[in-house]
Amino acid sequence: MTEIFDRFGKPLGGIFLGLALLWLAGMVLVPGVFMINASLRPHLPPPLRGGELDVYVLDNFAYLINHVNHGRIFFKTVWSSALVTLATLLLCYPIAFWLAKVARRWQVAVMLVLLLIPYLMNEVLRGLAWYIILAFSGPLNAILIGLGLMDEPVRWYGDGGVVAGMAYAYLLFMLFPIYNAISTLDRAQIDAARDLGASAWRIHRRVVLPHAKVGIATGCVFVFMMAAGSYVAPALLGAPGSRWFTQIVYEWFFEIGNWNRGAAYGVALMAMCLAVVLGLLALFRVNLASAVK
Amino acid sequence: MRFGATRAVKSLSLDVRQGEFFSILGPSGCGKTTLLRLISGFQQPTAGQVLINGTDMAGVPSNMRATAMIFQSLALFPFMRVWENIAFGLEARGVGTAERRREAERLLELIALPGYGNRMPGELSGGQRQRVAIARALAIQPQVLLLDEPLSALDLKLRQHMRAELRDLQKRTGVTFIYITHDQSEALAMSDRVAVMNAGQLQQVGSPQELYSHPATSFVAQFVGENNALMGTVTEVSGGTAVLEGPQGRFAGRAGPGLKPGAKARLYVRPEALSPSREIGENRLKLAIERFDFEGAFATAYAVLQGTGSPQRMSLTISQQGLSDAPAIGAPFTAGFSAEDAIVLSDD
Structure with a gap:
């Protein structure tokens, strides 16, 4: 805090600090309090609001727990988000290692451009691209059948399509933290391990992975949070049987108009995500501050 | 007995004898690190051979050579304990935990750091880290230890102390040391023989006394002393x-x-x-x-x-x-x- 004042002086430092606090209050604190408040009140017609029926209850959360499908979808969303996270991690780690330690300078440049170009489009259009690729009579089926790998076209829409679409959508959020982390690894560490006779597998397990841990944790937190809160990919690439929890939250708010129940669902998802993220960080033995740095 | 001959960098040939402390001395950019990487197998020569114990090392990867490298940055593994660092080469060879521990303890005795096994490398001083790096390399029982300016990160006093210690360690273990440095006083103080290099070319090979009293080229006369x-x-x-x-x-x-x-x-x-x-x-x-x-x-x-x-x-x-x-x-x-x-x- 004093560092800010030392660097920018009292007036300018004060403005920066004030803006940060305003942002925090306006974007995080107030909406959060509003959400939690709404989630704990019953849904009442306007004349009854503020009356004797408007008291704090847990009915909205109980509804989620007792619902035939919503609880299942809730956990499926968390599980699938974890799956998306794992898929992006498995995909990104080799690419990140290659970019950071193996590739030549021009190869890095070309690869980064190829990876970045799709991200110049917005998320909806990228989702739509996968919508076309995965279509029943779309290019993916056509290619696989053309190569003789399949006899019949497959219906990709559904859980598989959603996970694939999301893994693609959030690739860079996993790639860059890991790439950054591995870039800072002293090349001599790898050489030393190899010189001492370690296999490639052991070099990664004992030397590269521990070093990249913070980057991996950061990437996992980003991707998991974004996947769990994603709306576009499941809406486009899902099937009726593969609804995402965010779609239900959306329904409560904008189709059914029950904001209180929607808020409760949202708070439940947020709490779950927070628990998973903290669990993840504990697993990696990384603290939150260094993970989001 | 002849340990090996290398022809590398700008066509040069030199013999290092078994069990000697051999230094390669030259200003930065003279090709001495390249030479070391050729001997270690991290780089392959475009022409010529590296022989160790009379065997051509062409196509033999670094981990299959009887050499071990001490890096300029030391490259200790920061997330492993000191004993795990020392025993890493044995771990890679599938040696069991109990024996690894025992061997690590033996080497910790050798480098005069008994009881330091459970520390993390970050908790050691510069000189101690230095010694751990040497123990880690000695653990795989190399015939040749390759040292790439390992003292350059230390302050002057410690550097002078480590010279004596390195020299002593080399005599006790009998392992051939090939030591790279740009510091002529370091090379003169520690080595049995020194090769002076400049601009990728070998200038002279000889004992420190020979280099000092009988320089063969102007470069050696100016660079040494x-x-x-x-x-x-x-x-x-x-x-x-x-x-x-x-x-x-x-x-x-x-x-x-x-x-x-x-x-x-x-x-x-x-x-x-x-x-x-x-x-x-x-x-x-x-x-x-x-x-x-x-x-x-x-x-x-x-x-x-x-x-x-x-x-x-x-x-x-x-x-x-x-x-x-x-x-x-x-x-x-x-x-x-x-x-x-x-x-x-x-x-x-």
Whole structure:
């Protein structure tokens, strides 16, 4: 805090600090309090609001727990988000290692451009691209059948399509933290391990992975949070049987108009995500501050 | 027994003997690290061979060679305990935990750090980390230890201490050390033999004493120790003695290798071979002292050569006892040196 004042002086430092606090209050604190408040009140017609029926209850959360499908979808969303996270991690780690330690300078440049170009489009259009690729009579089926790998076209829409679409959508959020982390690894560490006779597998397990841990944790937190809160990919690439929890939250708010129940669902998802993220960080033995740095 | 021969960088050939402390000395960018990486197998030579125990190492990867490398950054694994670091090579060879621990403890004894096994590398001092890196390399029982300027990150006092320790460790283990450095005093202090390199070329191989007293090239004469140079043309070479005539006068010295009359050459004379006040030897120089640098046991006097067009500076070593008799600053005096203490080398 004093560092800010030392660097920018009292007036300018004060403005920066004030803006940060305003942002925090306006974007995080107030909406959060509003959400939690709404989630704990019953849904009442306007004349009854503020009356004797408007008291704090847990009915909205109980509804989620007792619902035939919503609880299942809730956990499926968390599980699938974890799956998306794992898929992006498995995909990104080799690419990140290659970019950071193996590739030549021009190869890095070309690869980064190829990876970045799709991200110049917005998320909806990228989702739509996968919508076309995965279509029943779309290019993916056509290619696989053309190569003789399949006899019949497959219906990709559904859980598989959603996970694939999301893994693609959030690739860079996993790639860059890991790439950054591995870039800072002293090349001599790898050489030393190899010189001492370690296999490639052991070099990664004992030397590269521990070093990249913070980057991996950061990437996992980003991707998991974004996947769990994603709306576009499941809406486009899902099937009726593969609804995402965010779609239900959306329904409560904008189709059914029950904001209180929607808020409760949202708070439940947020709490779950927070628990998973903290669990993840504990697993990696990384603290939150260094993970989001 | 012959340990090996390398031909690398700009076509060079050198033999390192088993069990010796061999240094490769040269300014940064002279190709010495490349040479080490060729020996270790991190790089493959475009032409020529590396032989270890008479076996050609072509196509043999670094982990299959009887060498172990100590990196400039040491490259200790920061997320492993000290004992795990030391035993990493054994871990990679599938040695069981109990035996790894035992071996790590044995090596910790060897490097005088018993009981440090459970620390993390970050908790050690620079000198201790240094020793752990050596223990880690010795754990895989290499025949040759390759050291890439491992002392450069340490401060002067510690560096001097580590020199003695490295030397001692080498003698006790009997492992051949190939040591890379740009610090000539380091190379002279520790090595049995030194190879001096410049611009990818091997200049001279010899004992520290040989390099100091009998430099084969101008580069070695200038790079190893302090030296005064006088330029000129060789007028005669006979019986191992050469005469050089230049703007500063006519001087005699030992003839360097391949010296021919008429060649442009330089005469090198060490500061300690120049005697102030007394006229020793057959060569004479008229000097006037500019300043003294006191260094404790001795002082270095910086003097300007008198009676010549271009101001040329010479340095003289004056012992503590000799200081009272030393010429005063600015007063001209004649210094002498014998031809035996000087060497004439052709300009490269």
